[in-house]
Amino acid sequence: MIRLSVFYPVTEGATFDHDYYKDKHVPLAVKAWGLSGAEIDKGVDGPYVAAVHFTFDSLEAMGAAMASEGTGEVMADVANYTSITPVLQTSEVVA
């Protein structure tokens, strides 16, 4: 399984709307990419104010999702909840 994690670094002067993220943005991404769900983190302590973790069956499945037509709408929606530039991490879930 492949995990795509999106991290939002704590950034001086930046905003992050956790409610919009949970209620609107992540559901939009889940629908666009045909996923069953996602795990959302609200930062308590550490370098990130928020994160989300999506899982895909394979790198190919993730690539197909990213290339799908819904991705543009997902990306365009980022400006609706934050001014932070996200950091992406792709990993193989090994256990």
Next chain:
Amino acid sequence: MIRLSVFYPVTEGATFDHDYYKDKHVPLAVKAWGLSGAEIDKGVDGPYVAAVHFTFDSLEAMGAAMASEGTGEVMADVANYTSITPVLQTSEVVA
């Protein structure tokens, strides 16, 4: 639920033994902290070479685990698989 994520940044000249991490270190931490398991990531693309995600029922439960006597052994074991200084993130799992 609380997620404690430990990230290992890609570091020039550093080493990381993924097998030792999966087979020895993470099980040691899981046992020390009385958890049912953990999710291990092997980096494919992005800022981290590896990560692990532990979940706790509450911040208090996480604090109690960190303060338990097994934590010292867990920390001392890090040198056995990597020379990378890990980054810790504590988050509330919101969905």
